[in-house]
Amino acid sequence: MITLSNVTLTYPDGASRIIAVDNVSLAVARGSVVGLSGPSGSGKSSLLAVISTLIRPDSGSVRIDDVEVTGLSLSERAELRRDHLGIVFQQSNLLPALTALEQLLVMEKLGARTPRGGASKAETRRHSRSRAMDLLAAVGVERQAHKFPAMLSGGERQRVNIARALMNDPTVLVVDEPTSSLDQARGTSILNLITRLTIEQNTATVLVTHDEQQLQRFETYYVMVDGVATRQTLAADAQQTPPPALLTTGISGIPIRIP
């Protein structure tokens, strides 16, 4: 669960300050996706950076699950990101020297988790490998597991990115413009994938997209203008006559549109 209350973020701008995020409040339940859009410079990336605990806001409250993150130290925030957050950036930022499978396995190494329940290192390694292969299968690139990024298409690289973000079983998934380098069909398929994984992995997902049409798929989305986020919901008539096959219910009980 992500809960923001009255969050404001400013940056220095010469002698004064520019307001990038202006008194934003929003909530995202686990098992649901909230979309975020708005013109260039409206504050979307700044808001994602606040949610990702990369930037501390000037004021307001940011809660990830039940933890108020604004008071945490740098190392505590790094730990929270490692254990609870999955982040998918705009451009694929896979490591060129690692195969798709290794991109996921390295996340466990970074996490340096101790073997659970007295499991041996070998058992932990087997468990990690099996989770990584399951995730690569879930995003549809299991056959590319042993390929390097240069051997993958743009869409496949973004799928590996998404699988990697889920490797440490996050409760929160933050996705910044996942379709910007993809054509319409591949973009739609990536958004379908993120919607499905949000339900399957029970994450609270925030997704930024420039594509207003794509936003219509989300029950709730926000449009940012000059740092202010305004909540939008599906038009009343669309809510009254949903195509039955297109609605499913997230684990949180919140309906989610699956195109």
Ligand SMILES: Nc1ncnc2c1ncn2[C@@H]1O[C@H](COP(=O)(O)OP(=O)(O)OP(=O)(O)O)[C@@H](O)[C@H]1O
């Ligand atoms: N590090 C920074 N220092 C100063 N100003 C910044 C900084 N980062 C962003 N800004 C300013 O804050 C405002 C919001 O920027 P932000 O990058 O959050 O917008 P955005 O909606 O993500 O834009 P885009 O869609 O172009 O990525 C802009 O006016 C930008 O110039």
